Every structure is written in structure tokens, then in C-alpha cells.
Amino acid sequence: MRIELTVNGNHHTLDVEPRTTLLDCLRDNLDLKGAHAGCEHGVCGACTVLFDGVAVRSCLMFAPQAEGTPITTIEGVTPGPGELSPVQDAFCETHGMQCGYCTPAMILVAHALLADNPNPTREDIVEAISGNLCRCTGYAQIVEAIALAAERMRGANRPSERQK
Amino acid sequence: MSTGRHRFVSTDRRVREDRRFVAGKGRFVADIDLPNAKHVALVTCPHAAARIKNVDKRAALAMPGVHYVLEGAELAAATLPLMTGLDTPNVPRRPLAFEVARYSGEWVAAVVADTRAQAEDAAEEIIVDYEPLPFVLDAEQALEKNSPLVHQAHGSNVLLDKSFVWGDVEKDFAASPRRLSLRVKWGRSSTVPIETFGVVTTWDPWREMLDVYASIQMPRFSDQIGAALKIPNTSVRVHYDVDVGGSYGVKRGIKHTVLCGYLSRRLGFPVRLIEDRLENMRGGDAHGPERLFDVEVAFDDSGIVRSMKMRALENLGAYAGRSPFQLGKPVTAIVGPYKIKSVQYRAIAVVTNKTTQDAVRGFGQGPTNLALERCMDEVANVLGLDPLEVRRRNLIRHEEFPYLIPSGTTYDSGDYHTVIDKVLADTNYQSLKAERDRLRGEGKLAGIGIAACLEPSGGNATFEALLNPKITTSTFMDSCRINVDGAGAITATMHTTSSGQGHETLVGTVIGEVLQIDPDSVRVTRPDSLNSLPSGTPVGSRMAIMLGGAAFHAAEKLKAKVTAIGAYDLGIPLERAVYEHGTVRDRQSPAFKRSWDELVHIAHRNYHRMPQGFEPGLAVEHVYQVPTGGTLPTPDGRVHMYPCFAFEFHLLLLSIDPDLGRPEILRYRLGHDCGTQINPKIVRGMTMGGIAHGIGAALYEEFAYNDEGQLIAQSFMDYLLPSSHEVPPVEIIDHETPSPHTVFGQKGSGESGYLGAPAAVANAVNDAIRPLGISVNTLPIKVAALGDLIAEAQAKGR
Numbered sequence: 001m002r003i004e005l006t007v008n009g010n011h012h013t014l015d016v017e018p019r020t021t022l023l024d025c026l027r028d029n030l031d032l033k034g035a036h037a038g039c040e041h042g043v044c045g046a047c048t049v050l051f052d053g054v055a056v057r058s059c060l061m062f063a064p065q066a067e068g069t070p071i072t073t074i075e076g077v078t079p080g081p082g083e084l085s086p087v088q089d090a091f092c093e094t095h096g097m098q099c100g101y102c103t104p105a106m107i108l109v110a111h112a113l114l115a116d117n118p119n120p121t122r123e124d125i126v127e128a129i130s131g132n133l134c135r136c137t138g139y140a141q142i143v144e145a146i147a148l149a150a151e152r153m154r155g156a157n158r159p160s161e162r163q164k
Numbered sequence: 165m166s167t168g169r170h171r172f173v174s175t176d177r178r179v180r181e182d183r184r185f186v187a188g189k190g191r192f193v194a195d196i197d198l199p200n201a202k203h204v205a206l207v208t209c210p211h212a213a214a215r216i217k218n219v220d221k222r223a224a225l226a227m228p229g230v231h232y233v234l235e236g237a238e239l240a241a242a243t244l245p246l247m248t249g250l251d252t253p254n255v256p257r258r259p260l261a262f263e264v265a266r267y268s269g270e271w272v273a274a275v276v277a278d279t280r281a282q283a284e285d286a287a288e289e290i291i292v293d294y295e296p297l298p299f300v301l302d303a304e305q306a307l308e309k310n311s312p313l314v315h316q317a318h319g320s321n322v323l324l325d326k327s328f329v330w331g332d333v334e335k336d337f338a339a340s341p342r343r344l345s346l347r348v349k350w351g352r353s354s355t356v357p358i359e360t361f362g363v364v365t366t367w368d369p370w371r372e373m374l375d376v377y378a379s380i381q382m383p384r385f386s387d388q389i390g391a392a393l394k395i396p397n398t399s400v401r402v403h404y405d406v407d408v409g410g411s412y413g414v415k416r417g418i419k420h421t422v423l424c425g426y427l428s429r430r431l432g433f434p435v436r437l438i439e440d441r442l443e444n445m446r447g448g449d450a451h452g453p454e455r456l457f458d459v460e461v462a463f464d465d466s467g468i469v470r471s472m473k474m475r476a477l478e479n480l481g482a483y484a485g486r487s488p489f490q491l492g493k494p495v496t497a498i499v500g501p502y503k504i505k506s507v508q509y510r511a512i513a514v515v516t517n518k519t520t521q522d523a524v525r526g527f528g529q530g531p532t533n534l535a536l537e538r539c540m541d542e543v544a545n546v547l548g549l550d551p552l553e554v555r556r557r558n559l560i561r562h563e564e565f566p567y568l569i570p571s572g573t574t575y576d577s578g579d580y581h582t583v584i585d586k587v588l589a590d591t592n593y594q595s596l597k598a599e600r601d602r603l604r605g606e607g608k609l610a611g612i613g614i615a616a617c618l619e620p621s622g623g624n625a626t627f628e629a630l631l632n633p634k635i636t637t638s639t640f641m642d643s644c645r646i647n648v649d650g651a652g653a654i655t656a657t658m659h660t661t662s663s664g665q666g667h668e669t670l671v672g673t674v675i676g677e678v679l680q681i682d683p684d685s686v687r688v689t690r691p692d693s694l695n696s697l698p699s700g701t702p703v704g705s706r707m708a709i710m711l712g713g714a715a716f717h718a719a720e721k722l723k724a725k726v727t728a729i730g731a732y733d734l735g736i737p738l739e740r741a742v743y744e745h746g747t748v749r750d751r752q753s754p755a756f757k758r759s760w761d762e763l764v765h766i767a768h769r770n771y772h773r774m775p776q777g778f779e780p781g782l783a784v785e786h787v788y789q790v791p792t793g794g795t796l797p798t799p800d801g802r803v804h805m806y807p808c809f810a811f812e813f814h815l816l817l818l819s820i821d822p823d824l825g826r827p828e829i830l831r832y833r834l835g836h837d838c839g840t841q842i843n844p845k846i847v848r849g850m851t852m853g854g855i856a857h858g859i860g861a862a863l864y865e866e867f868a869y870n871d872e873g874q875l876i877a878q879s880f881m882d883y884l885l886p887s888s889h890e891v892p893p894v895e896i897i898d899h900e901t902p903s904p905h906t907v908f909g910q911k912g913s914g915e916s917g918y919l920g921a922p923a924a925v926a927n928a929v930n931d932a933i934r935p936l937g938i939s940v941n942t943l944p945i946k947v948a949a950l951g952d953l954i955a956e957a958q959a960k961g962r
Contacts, residue, residue: 019281033195034188036409038358039441043880046358057890074188088186092178095845098853099664100185101359101409107186126888133880135358136664137849138856138917139888 003064007032008076016063023047025063026088034074034104038133045132048105049073055112055131074104077111086156087111087149096145098136105132110146118154122147172677173842173908175401179666180684192408193362193379199363202231204424205283207273207290208447212299212517212873213312216263219273220291225288229282232431234274234423236260238354243426246418247388249486249801250324251634254317255515257483259423259769264297266314266482267517267790268874269446271419276427276435299517299873303456303479304512313809314515315483323480324488324513326631328495331506336471340462344546348538349942352454352479353865355524355857356885358662358884359409360444361417364426366434374425376402381411381663382418383701386693391853392422393429400425400765404690408663412857413523413703414450416485417662422547442878451867452524453490454479457535461504464663467547467554471943472499473508474535480513480521482722487521488513493704496573496805497529497618500536501580502558507570510630515771517873526619526858527704527914530922533617537923538941541930551927555616556581562901572802573620574792575809576911579837579901580616584813586897587835596817596831604935609820609954613928616813619838619918620806621702621912622905624793630803642710642717642791643697644671652764654679655687656718658711659696665914666846667707671715673842674907678719680745705912706790708842709808709903714788716907721784729766730758737794791905808903808911810838812851814924820932822958825951827863827929829892835919837899839911848896851916856891858921864890936961 006014007030014029026032026049038046040059042048047059050072056110077085084092087110097103106129113120113128120128126139134142184190209216221233236258245256261270272292278284300311305311306321313392314321352686363378380402385628390397406416420437428435431867439448456477463469491511498507524530529932534956540558544551560567562579569575603610628635645657656671668688677681700706723743730748731741740751746760758766766773767782774780790807797803813835834855864884868877877883902909922943929950930939936957939949 017281018590020644027194032188034191036192036359037194037438037440038360039880041441041879041881044358044885078187084183084186091186092182095179095182095662095849097182097185097372098666098846098849099357099359099410100181100190100407101192103185103190104188130888133885133887134357134853135356135857135885136853138852138854138894140852140891140894141849143847143888 003067005063005066005071007071008073018062018064020063021059021060021107022061022063022066026058032073036101036104045128046102046105048108048132050108050112053115055109074108077108086153087114090152091145091147094141094145094148096137096142102132102134106142108135113133113146114150114153118150120150137148170322170677171680171788172673172683174286174840174844176844177604177673177844179462179669179845180672181668191405192359192407192409193364193377194911196377198366198434200365201436202276203280203283204427204435204437205275205280205287206271206443206447207271207275207287207292209261209268209294211265211269211294211296212268212296214265214291214294215297216261216265216272217295218956223289224275224286227282227286229278230275230286231288232276234260234427236262236272239426243392244394244424246392246422246485248484249489249628250484250632252318252323252484255315255323255484256416257485259419259514261267262753266268267519268709269519274427276431283373284718296931301516301518301869301873302513303477303516306516314517315725318868321514321516322512323484323515324491324631325510327510328571328804332366333471333473333506333508336506340470340916341464343460343462344539344542345458345460346539346542347941348457348459350453350455350534351943352451353412353781353861353944354450354867355412356883357410357412357415360439360441361415361420361448361450362438363417363421363424364434364436365421365428367429370811374400374429376400376421376425377406378402378417378421379406379408379415380661381408381413381415381702382419386572387834389417389421389425393425399693400693402693404659404661404692404696406661409585411663412525413527416522416939418485419449424924435547441880445517445867445878445883446875449492449520451481451519451521453528453531455531459535459539461539461543463543465547467543467549467557469502469504469543469558472504474893475510476512476894478513479516479518481518482515484515485521489627489631490523492631493527493629494529494532494737495571495627496620497809498532498571499569501560501578501616501618501811503560518869519875520869525918529620530919533615533919534923537615537617538926548636551614556584556615559616565593572798573804573806576807576903576905577901578809578811579899580811583835583837583899585812586899587815587833590895590897591815591833600817603819607822609822609932611818611928611931613816613924613931614814615924615927617921617923618703619810619812619912619915619919621701621705621810622709622790622807623703623706624790624805624807624945626796628807630797630801636796638794640793640797641787642699642714643785643787644711644714645697645785646675646718648722648764650764650768652761653687654685655689656715656893657691659699660701661690662702665702665707666843667711669843669846670708670712671734674715675719675735678716679723692878697785702914705914708910708912709906710788712842712910713907714786715790718784718786721786722782723726725782725784726763728775729763733758733766733773746806760821782842794922807905808839810911810913810916812916816924816928818928818932820929820950822954824947825954826947832892832894834894834896834917835899836896836916837901837907838913838916840900840908841910851896852894854915854917855894855921856886858918859891859925860886861921861943862925863944
């Protein structure tokens with residue numbers, strides 16, 4: 001079937017089988033490989049994308065269901081070739097990853113959290129990432145990355161306060 | 165963190181691999197789209213054991229997009245069985261079951277179609293006629309005379325039964341006034357990476373080349389593929405520049421790759437097999453140890469443990485690759501950090517009708533540490549002594565290193581008492597006990613958990629020769645090659661895959677340290693297997709030691725060469741030449757020098773200025789043998805294995821909801837000594853991840869089977885990985901006792917945390933429920949079972 005998707009601000013007209021998951025569509029039809037399949041039953045969260053800014057599991061949605069709603073993938077939050085968003089840079093600073101497989105999803109969840117809550121507590125961060133499994137890190141350096149990103153972004157948004 | 169001894173080693177540097185991962189630009193196997201690649205789906209056996217009478221593939225072949233259906237018989241005729249570690253020729257292992265399937269989920273046939281969906285649809289249309297056979301699931305039942313045999317031709321279910329006596333066990337038992345027996349069970353769990361296993365293969369008949377892209381962590385991978393497919397190793401090209409989405413031991417994938425390699429040769433197009441989660445858990449052959457220990461320790465009234473008898477019974481599942489060797493590796497630290505004088509060890513491995521195992525983080529050391537640490541706690545308990553005090557009395561002291569243990573390994577270094585003292589300086593033990601007692605006063609069950617464990621590192625795997633005398637391997641190496649191009653830029657190569665351990669960062673840091681240059685200026689690449697030097701791959705916590713060692717020595721060779729070129733061109737004796745940050749100076753006249761650019765120019769373009777006999781260019785390589793390695797077991801079964809031993813001391817406080825049985829870790833402290841940390845961010849991450857994994861093994865994760873032999877944990881809804889809610893904040897207190905055997909004093913840390921967390925959690929749970937007169941020695945300690953146990957004890961107490 002023919003569908004129309006808006007991904008990372010770009011409009012696409014695609015021909016997919018109705019049963020194609022959004023995850024497979026992003027990876028196979030749009031070559032956006034940053035969303036990863038981990039369990040394909042909605043538990044691990046490695047396939048997370050932002051659906052109108054909300055973190056959702058792209059393995060649990062069919063691609064046609066995503067018509068009409070803006071989708072953001074990890075490729076969409078990366079400012080440019082070789083450039084990192086404050087959240088991405090914070091993950092590098094704390095080494096909030098090892099194998100990198102769950103990482104794009106964790107970063108998207110962090111972006112969604114910080115858009116709603118620029119000053120999250122540790123518990124807020126733990127809650128936000130609790131639907132995303134990471135087998136490498138034990139989560140500590142991920143939590144620290146998000147806290148660091150929040151701190152830096154708050155600072156960046158209030159230059160006058162920082163100068164005081 | 166920097167000790168000041170190094171410029172880059174031990175400093176808080178970023179991990180270079182991270183930049184691509186945060187942008188979603190890792191290159192994982194599923195990301196590799198080869199043109200015209202077809203997809204594989206699998207038909208699996210629904211019975212615990214069954215004879216395959218007929219495979220009807222007509223309906224499947226008629227479906228759209230379907231190219232081929234491969235049966236076990238065709239594959240068995242065309243390929244050789246997969247390599248096994250033990251000498252068990254009548255227990256052949258093949259990618260597809262041949263004649264008999266031996267566990268529920270075993271692959272029986274493979275379907276190849278244009279899309280994954282078409283392949284999976286067609287797999288459902290294949291009708292297999294099975295004759296169910298008797299089966300056995302339990303290791304102790306598999307030992308019984310009348311047990312069904314998993315492999316009839318082998319004549320029994322026992323693949324390994326070896327006994328060792330190291331030291332005068334009977335005398336030490338007779339001389340000890342006290343003894344204690346404990347039965348401890350490590351449940352069947354695994355590492356379960358978030359990325360499943362995947363492989364893409366393509367065959368070029370004109371070049372006679374099988375290209376393999378796989379999510380692997382596997383020593384001698386291409387050798388095993390070539391052998392099974394009966395093609396030369398030089399016709400197997402494994403691409404090591406594939407990022408692996410977590411492994412921690414299990415990403416072996418030999419059977420997957422032999423299957424796909426055969427299909428791509430047979431069919432003439434690329435083939436890809438990316439496991440889904442069910443396949444990964446059920447038929448991917450990636451389960452971990454399931455081990456039953458019967459331990460007896462002999463000790464005196466002061467809690468000094470003199471001797472130990474340990475029987476370990478391993479439930480391998482239906483086939484064995486290297487998995488039985490997981491009973492052998494712990495021999496290198498069989499007494500843990502303690503001065504136990506003598507040990508009797510019996511290692512038994514049996515096959516059952518469960519999924520096959522492969523290597524899991526620690527290669528059997530975690531279960532052994534659990535058994536040992538449960539014993540130490542029980543010794544303290546029967547004597548009415550504090551468990552920490554009992555450990556202190558038994559620990560090897562700093563001044564006693566190097567320390568030879570009864571089984572023949574010499575521990576390199578350690579300062580266990582100091583590590584514990586540092587943890588206790590951070591967390592007052594008496595106040596922790598007071599907090600536990602306060603919680604108990606409030607009606608909760610609360611306990612303190614302690615574990616003092618070793619992490620053997622360096623990967624000297626002479627346990628292979630110990631358990632299979634036909635194996636005479638004493639070489640365990642890794643390698644690095646460095647080339648300086650004509651413009652002076654440095655490229656270093658490593659020769660295996662990575663699954664998150666930061667090896668590129670490791671190589672860059674080490675070379676930068678030796679050459680006194682910015683580590684980030686060193687490009688690190690991974691050539692394919694045909695362009696690689698020997699590597700043992702990241703197993704056995706070895707890469708900081710082995711790849712770090714190889715990179716160090718290669719860089720030293722490079723430094724020596726440029727220094728000699730500089731001295732010759734300056735016209736001074738070699739001993740007067742000094743290498744500094746890429747420049748070679750005259751020690752007596754520092755302004756008299758040759759810059760890096762000049763030295764590179766001489767090496768690449770001015771042969772007339774090179775010392776006589778020198779090769780042109782600046783290319784060096786080093787193949788590094790494991791430190792202290794190179795010996796085989798003695799006839800009485802003693803052997804020196806791993807070179808380095810890191811120490812970890814876990815201390816935690818846990819409470820249990822008495823009504824629900826739900827444990828909650830309230831405080832967690834870890835003392836960790838892995839010698840010099842080359843990259844502290846990486847070491848901390850590994851350790852935290854290991855603790856999380858260990859908490860999972862202790863409380864949540866189990867590949868449970870029902871009585872019919874069906875795996876009932878087939879998804880992340882049944883097999884529970886710890887989420888951010890289950891992993892508490894952990895304070896890690898580092899200590900550094902350098903290893904004398906490694907280039908910077910580093911030890912391994914890839915298994916840290918995991919090797920002690922399960923024991924510490926189990927000890928905490930037992931401390932919490934001890935007032936009820938009960939104990940639990942089977943992992944995982946699941947909420948429901950613990951709740952029932954507590955309720956039963958409380959009912960009796962009323």
C-alpha cells in the first residue's frame with residue numbers, strides 16, 4: 001500500500017506491505033539504521049523513535065499507523081555530519097554506553113524527557129529510561145549523561161543567569 | 165584518576181567509539197545490506213526429543229518469494245560437524261538436526277526467501293513428521309543408569325567426569341575440627357545481549373571466497389567455518405569491522421555461519437540470518453551454565469578454612485562446543501582469594517534435552533565464586549562469627565604474593581585487606597549493621613551481603629589441555645600492527661571484533677602513551693581475517709592485557725626504529741639518542757635533533773640515510789604471548805593458567821518485603837582492584853554493567869523449562885533483564901595493585917562485578933531470612949519462591 005510519512009522533517013511517499021512495522025520501514029525503506037531491533041515485542045526499547053515528540057516503540061507500530069504524525073529518529077536529532085546534540089555529547093562525556101546498540105533509543109528518550117522536564121531528578125531519569133534495556137552499563141553512566149545534558153542545556157538556555 | 169606516571173593511561177579520556185554510537189552510526193550486522201541478499205527463517209522442533217521421520221516442504225516451496233528449503237540431511241552430507249572441545253566423536257553437533265532433534269527449539273530446516281516475512285511465512289507451512297522420544301532435563305537424572313540417552317551412540321549422558329586432588333585433602337580434613345556441607349545451584353541464565361546474533365554471508369565462486377559479516381566474539385572463528393564447510397581458511401574472509409551489539413561471551417554463531425555459508429555457496433546469492441528474540445533465546449545455542457555444586461569445607465574454630473571438596477555438575481544442554489570447559493577455567497582461582505591449602509575437585513558435565521550452552525562472562529567463574537562465598541558465610545554462621553571477620557582471617561595477605569594456589573596457578577598480586585579497609589572507611593560496617601537491625605526492628609527482613617572474589621584475566625586457556633589431554637595448546641596470543649605512512653600519520657590495526665569494550669580507544673591510548681603523542685591522532689582499524697595477525701579475541705578478560713600488551717610492544721619497536729634512524733642521521737651513537745614526542749635528540753646537545761617529519765621522510769624516501777640493513781618505511785608488528793603462559797598441565801593435574809587476578813569486594817544492604825518476598829537493594833558498595841586502569845570510564849562501565857548482570861542472575865533471570873521440556877522463558881516478558889529500576893546506585897571504591905606481569909600493571913575488568921554480585925546478593929538474602937531459620941541456595945532467587953518460603957517459615961513460627 002502507498003503511505004506518506006514525515007520523518008525528521010522530510011516527507012516520504014512509500015509503497016509498503018500493510019504489515020510492515022514502522023521499525024522495518026525506517027530501516028529498510030528509508031535507510032535510517034539508527035533504530036535497532038532488540039526484542040520486537042515492545043520490551044527492550046532499542047527501536048524507540050519520537051512520535052510527535054513522544055518516545056514510542058517503532059516495533060509495535062505498523063508503518064501505515066504513523067501517517068500524519070511527525071517522526072524523529074536519532075538521525076533527526078544529530079545536528080549535522082560530525083556534530084553532536086548536547087545530549088549526544090553528554091553521553092560521550094560520561095561514556096553512557098558500551099556496545100552502542102541501545103544508545104540511540106536512550107538518547108531519544110533523554111531528548112523527550114528533557115523537552116518536558118529540563119530539571120529532572122535522578123528518579124525522573126531512572127523512570128524515563130526504565131522502559132529501555134541496556135545490558136552493558138548497569139545504567140549509571142546513562143543516568144549521569146542525561147543529568148549532565150540537562151545541566152548543560154539549562155545553562156545554555158539562561159546565559160544571563162549564568163553570568164550572575 | 166591519573167597517577168602521574170602516565171600521560172594518557174589512567175586519565176579520564178573519552179572513548180572514541182562513542183561518537184558513532186550516539187549518532188546511530190554504529191555498523192551492526194543487521195545494518196549491512198548486501199545487494200540481492202535473501203533471508204533465512206528456521207523450522208524448529210516442538211518436542212524435547214524426537215526422531216525426524218519426514219519433512220514435507222512442498223507447500224513452502226510453492227509460496228511467493230521462496231527459493232529453497234534446506235534439511236539437516238543435505239547439510240550433514242555436505243559439511244563436517246562443528247568443532248567441539250572435548251574428545252567426544254559420538255556427540256556430533258550440526259547447524260540443523262540430522263535424524264534426531266534433541267531439544268525443543270532445535271533447528272530442523274531452513275527456509276530461504278526474498279524477504280524475512282516470506283521466509284517466516286513459509287517456515288510455518290513446512291510439515292515435519294516427528295516421532296517423540298524419551299527425554300531428560302535434569303542433570304542428576306541424566307546421570308542415572310536408566311536415564312534416556314541424549315546421544316545414543318555415546319552410550320551415556322556424561323561428556324566429562326574428571327577428578328583432581330591438589331594437596332593433602334584427607335589429611336587437612338582429618339586435622340580440622342569442623343566441617344560443613346552445602347548444596348548450591350546456579351540457575352540457567354545467560355548474557356542475552358540486546359542485539360541478537362546475526363550473520364550475512366556471500367560466496368564468490370570466481371575468487372572462491374566466502375565473505376562473512378557476523379555479530380561475533382569467537383576465537384578461531386574462520387578456522388571453524390572453513391573446517392565445517394570443507395574449504396580452506398583462506399577462502400573464508402571474516403570482516404572484523406562489524407560492531408557487535410553486546411556479547412559478554414555468547415556471540416559465537418558457528419552454527420549460524422556454517423548454515424548461511426553453505427546456503428550462499430549452494431544458492432549463489434548472499435544470505436542473511438538475523439535471529440529474532442525467540443530464536444536467540446531458544447535455538448541460538450546461547451544459554452549459560454546451569455550448575456549444581458556439592459561443597460564440603462574443613463575448618464577450625466577460628467574460621468580458618470583448610471581444605472575444600474567441590475563437586476560441580478554441569479547441565480550442558482543437548483550438545484557441547486566449548487561449554488564443558490567452563491568447568492575448567494575456575495580451576496585457575498579455585499580457592500578464590502583465600503589460603504585454602506588443599507582442594508578436591510570433581511567436574512562432571514552431562515548432556516540433557518535443553519538448549520545448548522556457550523561461553524558466558526567469566527566462563528564458569530561466577531558460579532564457582534557463588535559456591536565458595538556461600539560457604540564462607542555459612543562457616544561464619546555456624547561459628548557465630550562475623551562473615552567479614554572470617555574472610556579477613558582467610559584472605560591471602562599482601563606480603564604473600566606471588567601466591568601459589570594448590571591447583572598450580574600463581575596469583576600475581578593483590579592487597580585484599582587494604583581494599584576492604586578502603587570500603588569500610590567509606591561505609592562504616594557497624595553502622596550498616598545497625599541500619600540492618602533497625603530495619604529488622606521495623607518488621608522487615610534485612611540482610612547484609614558480602615562477597616570477596618577474584619577475576620582471573622589474560623585468557624591463558626590451558627584448562628583445555630587440563631580437561632582434554634589431546635589438546636596441547638599453550639599459546640594464547642594477540643597482536644597489533646602499526647604503520648606510519650609517508651606523511652607521518654599513524655595507523656594501527658587490531659585483529660578481532662569488539663562488542664563494546666572500547667578496543668580502538670585502548671590501542672590509541674597505549675600507542676599514544678609509548679610514542680608520547682595525542683592518542684586521538686592514531687587511526688585504529690580492523691582488517692578482515694585474511695589481513696590479520698593472530699588474535700585470541702576478547703575472551704577471558706584479556707584485551708587490556710593482551711591487545712594492550714601487543715600495542716605497547718609494537719609501539720616500542722616503532723620507537724626503537726625511529727630512534728635508530730635519528731641517531732644514524734645525526735651521526736651519534738644510539739645510546740646518545742633520546743626519543744621525545746616523536747623527535748630524536750642528541751642527549752648531549754638537545755638542540756641537535758631530527759623531527760618526526762624528517763624521520764618519516766628518511767624512512768620513506770631517503771634510503772641512503774637509513775642505517776644499514778634496515779627495512780624501508782615504518783611498519784612494525786607484534787604478536788604477544790600471554791604473560792606467564794607457555795606451560796601445559798603436569799601429570800597430576802596442576803597447571804598455571806591466567807596471569808592476572810583482579811579483586812572485588814562487594815558489600816550491600818538489602819531488605820525483603822516479608823509479604824511479597826520482593827528484595828530491594830538499599831546500599832551497594834564495591835571495592836575494586838584491577839591494577840592500573842587504562843581507561844577509568846571503560847572500567848567503571850564494565851563493572852557497573854557486571855553488577856547489573858549479576859543482580860539479574862541472582863534474582864531475575866532464568867531460562868526455565870516446564871516438565872515437557874519446553875522453554876517457558878522465550879521473551880523479555882518471561883526472561884527478566886534488570887531495568888534501571890532494579891539496579892541500585894553503586895559506589896565503587898578503586899584501589900590499584902599493579903600486576904607485575906603486564907606493561908602498565910593493568911589487569912582485566914571485563915567480568916568485574918558479575919563475578920561477585922550474585923554471591924553478595926545471595927548472601928544478603930540469606931542473612932535477611934536467617935532469623936526465620938531458613939536459607940536459599942538456588943539462583944535465581946525469584947520473588948514468588950522467596951515469598952512462599954518466607955510465608956511457610958512464618959506460618960511454622962506462629
